[in-house]
Amino acid sequence: MRLAVLGAGAVGVAVTELAEEYGHDVVAIADSTHAAIDEHGLDAAPALEAKAAGDPLGSAHPADVFETEYDVLVEATPTTLGDAEPGFTHVRRALEADRHVVLANKGPVAERYDDLRMLERESAGSVRFEAAVGGAIPILSTIEDCTPAAVRAVRGVLNGTANFILTRMAAEGLDYEHVLAEAQDLGVAEADPTFDVDGTDAALKCVILANVLSEGGVSLSDADVVGIRNVPPSALDLAAEDGKTIRLVGEATRDGVRVGPRLVPENGAMAVSGTQNIVQIQTRHAGDLYSSGRGAGGPETATAVLSDVGRLPPIG
Amino acid sequence: MTDECASGSSTPAPDAEGVETDGGIQAYTVRLELVDEPGELLRALTPIGENGGNLLSIHHERGNITPRGHIPVEVDLECAPARFDDIVQALRDAGINVIQAGPERYGEELSVVLVGHLVETDLSDTLSTIGHDVNASVVDLSLAAPDGMAEPSSARVRLAIDSGNAAAVLESLRELADAKDLCLVEPLVGGDA
Structure with missing residues (x-):
């Protein structure tokens, strides 16, 4: 497949670098201001080196990407809330041109799922978004394999930053502010950690899961979301005395989405440590399935994008 | 240990959980979790007798210690239905950990x-x-x-x-x-x- 990659952050860059290994060609990569395009297969290395050095990716305009011959648009621009722009417009343009779309961007899938599916129905192209939930961990493809109707609920630890903070607080007895500063030094937390520690990121992933289970109708405003800022070390201590710990757990069911700090068995599956993620897929006929692994990171998320590309049918 | 702490009421009703006997006396099962310390069992049984309960049997599951290090104890007793809530409350007031009291309660x-x-x-x-x-x-x-x-x-x-x-x-x-x-x-x- 010929890939056009929108977004030149960690995920977009890693998709571009790994595409060949997965048997695909990148014909374009763009950030918000510039693009590097070659319909015959882009030699991406010079563009990525230029970007890394602070120079423009290439001489083309990002809008030129849509005039290029490609098969799959990889939408890896930053997640935005509300109208999910500009990601949503990128997806619309690709689908209207009968191209496939693979998203790593959570915004359009969480906030405008029904619009997205409507565009897909009218297009020869398909939409996939494994990378938007749980990074490298195969979650949506597992649900797809089980058939969504046979899945009762999906629960999990879906934010590595919040999990890192809770894990360190429990292990060291340190308070939230202290551990957050450490996480920022290590690059585990952003300078503005709001999105992660207030549960928004985990909630977006759960909203996507709830949309898949319910065939749409859910957005972030429907989710009940509590973050971890108010969890003191003393709460983790009390949990530990009882053989438990606290994790920021997201739950997606057909009844809705909840994200909040929850008590889980200290040695149970949900109590993954550090930046690890885990999901529990509660099925009707097969009990619970668990998958854990890296829920974020450029190459990790890129593998989910490229696996999606591999699952797309030929257009025609 | 039948009648050990009884307060003088009625005839025991063997094997009569939940079955009403003469005088409206009924049998109940109470599950407790006791701290593993000397005297705890006696401390748990005293409020039963003091509140009109008649002990039928006690099963002290020493081999079945809970993750918190407590010992489960199952007590069968009989009393007038009106007294049962008082017995459970008296157990709680004495700091005894009542896991289950009667059918379908605190399960x-x-x-x-x-x-x-x-x-x-x-x-x-x-x-x-x-x-x-x-x-x-x-x-x-x-x-x-x-x-x-x-x-x-x-x-x-x-x-x-x-x-x-x-x-x-x-x-x-x-x-x-x-x-x-x-x-x-x-x-x-x-x-x-």
Whole structure:
């Protein structure tokens, strides 16, 4: 497949670098201001080196990407809330041109799922978004394999930053502010950690899961979301005395989405440590399935994008 | 140990759980968890006799110690139905951990952690509200306030609830926590975990 990659952050860059290994060609990569395009297969290395050095990716305009011959648009621009722009417009343009779309961007899938599916129905192209939930961990493809109707609920630890903070607080007895500063030094937390520690990121992933289970109708405003800022070390201590710990757990069911700090068995599956993620897929006929692994990171998320590309049918 | 602590009432009804006998006496099973210390068993049995209960049998499961290091004890007793609630209350007042009292009651346990200004928002009112409105009974409370009562503190509350009632109890607890601006850390229920 010929890939056009929108977004030149960690995920977009890693998709571009790994595409060949997965048997695909990148014909374009763009950030918000510039693009590097070659319909015959882009030699991406010079563009990525230029970007890394602070120079423009290439001489083309990002809008030129849509005039290029490609098969799959990889939408890896930053997640935005509300109208999910500009990601949503990128997806619309690709689908209207009968191209496939693979998203790593959570915004359009969480906030405008029904619009997205409507565009897909009218297009020869398909939409996939494994990378938007749980990074490298195969979650949506597992649900797809089980058939969504046979899945009762999906629960999990879906934010590595919040999990890192809770894990360190429990292990060291340190308070939230202290551990957050450490996480920022290590690059585990952003300078503005709001999105992660207030549960928004985990909630977006759960909203996507709830949309898949319910065939749409859910957005972030429907989710009940509590973050971890108010969890003191003393709460983790009390949990530990009882053989438990606290994790920021997201739950997606057909009844809705909840994200909040929850008590889980200290040695149970949900109590993954550090930046690890885990999901529990509660099925009707097969009990619970668990998958854990890296829920974020450029190459990790890129593998989910490229696996999606591999699952797309030929257009025609 | 039949009649050891009895207060002189009626004939025992062998093998009569829940069956009404002469004079309206009924048999009940109470499950307790005792701390593994000398004298605990006697301390647990005394309130039964003092409140009109007649002991039928005691099963002291020393080999079946709980993860918290407690010893489960199953007590069969008989009493007038009107006295049964008093007996359970007397056990609780004596600090005995009642896991189950009679059929379908307190069949499950649920632990939650509450975080916030627990003392300023009247902890004792919070606990009695749980007892009255949430339809659960507080069996254990641990409070941690490492930074003093002026700062947010944490409490782990272990509740005995009716079997199958966890969702309703958690819903009531959420309302209570919201009303007092406390953060409720619920157990993750559902699935195998």
